[in-house]
Amino acid sequence: MIIRRAKQEDMDKIKDLLIQVNNVHHNARPDLFKENCRKYNDAELSALIADNEKPIFVAEDSSAVLGYAFCVLTEHKNDNNLTDIKTLYIDDLCVDEKSRAKHIGSALYEYVKIFAKAEGCYNITLNVWTGNDSAAEFYKKRGLLPQKTTLEAIL
16 A cells, blocks of 8 residues: 555545545534535545645555545744644545555554654644544544534534
């Protein structure tokens, strides 16, 4: 297995994986997430693949994409109350449901962590939706701790 930057020709498999991760969220929160949809349309996905500030990494085995990590580099400088900080935000990490439990997610996360260090990032951040217990456990095992909590009141 290799991990590399996503290419335009990876779009079809990435779109399939986007639907898979969306359905995980839909199953946990059908009040918020539509079923069988994806976060980005074709034009948005194509632009993201080309965007160096929002790198997408894919795990590939025998020319098949098995998973991805969508990332966003952010930097705060001269902010009124925040220290100067560069962060890598993992917007989405997904492993094909047929390829889970093979340490692909771990390899993707470790690759992203090495990339973030090389980019001079102070930290990695991400969000996990309540109800996505397997993702929460995955990140907990890798030493991630809560940075903040989002609360809601459904009206």
